[in-house]
Amino acid sequence: MSLAAEFTGIGPPRGAIKIDSLIVSFDGRRVAEDFDLATAPGEFVCLLGPSGCGKSTVLNAVAGFVRPTKGRILLDGVEVVAPGADRGMVFQQYSLFPWKTVLENVAFGPRMTGASRAPAYLKAREYIDLIGLTKFADAFPATLSGGMQQRVGIARALVNRPSVLLMDEPFGSLDAQNRRIMQREVRRIWEQTGRTILFVTHAIEEAVAIGTTLIMLSARPSRVRERIRNDGQMDRTKLIDDLNTMIMEEVERQQGRLDPAGGEAGDKPQPQGGS
Secondary structure, three states, X not given: OOHHHHHHOOOOOOOOEEEEEEEXXXXXXXXXXXXXXXXXXXXXXXXXXXXXXXXXXXXXXXXXXXXXXXXXXXXXOEEOOOOOOOXXXXXXXXXXXXXOOXXXXXXXXXXXXXXXXXXXXXXXXXHHHXXXXXXXXXXXXHHOOHHHHHHHHHHHHHOOOOOEEXXXXXXXOOOHHHHHHHHHHHHHHHHHHOOEEEEEOOOHHHXXXXXXXXXXXXXXXXXXXXXXXOOOOOOHHHHHHHHHHHHHHHHHHHOOOEXXXXXXXXXXXXXXXXX
């Protein structure tokens, strides 16, 4: 059975996220407000927005690490109330066990859910093959490059067959060359598994290169400002320019230079003509 078939399985497609009127507050300060988002199974969704707008907070709420102040998050119709195996998380830090080999790191999840050693290792090897590290199954993390370690993190998140893969700036600590390599790799892995991916990034070019759906968030408190279908129909250069313009507008709004309607702060409405 192919990995895509294994993920799809029998029954309705998995990985539909619905965020309904989400509000998240910390110490009385709202990070997200009236946040609504729905994704279909199998979408590759990139969250973009100015630094500090709440991208990671929204992702952590979907993961179950952050409880909503109000509103709710549904995954395949079931409300998210805590972390669960139906969501795999990949962090910017590699978070591998340094005393375990690549094989042992990837097999850790199945072992913790009760699988015996032989089937856990067999499943782990399938995902090590998927990430292109077959020859490094017995290597320790310290002997791997940053990009290779992040691949192991992706395999470890996928081996439990989650409905959604959540990725929080996973390539932020990589150099430019390894970042480009990992962008191609994660897109290939998405194509092979058909998994829903929710991906946080600061890099507009990265989002345009890998995502099928681009979500531009507003300045804090975060809302969805724009949803863009990235299907290759729009000129890439124009798309990147438009996204950069949105980011700068939200940065200025965050700094108080723009009012919520997009004009200069303090501008008065101009009289409208008419008979």
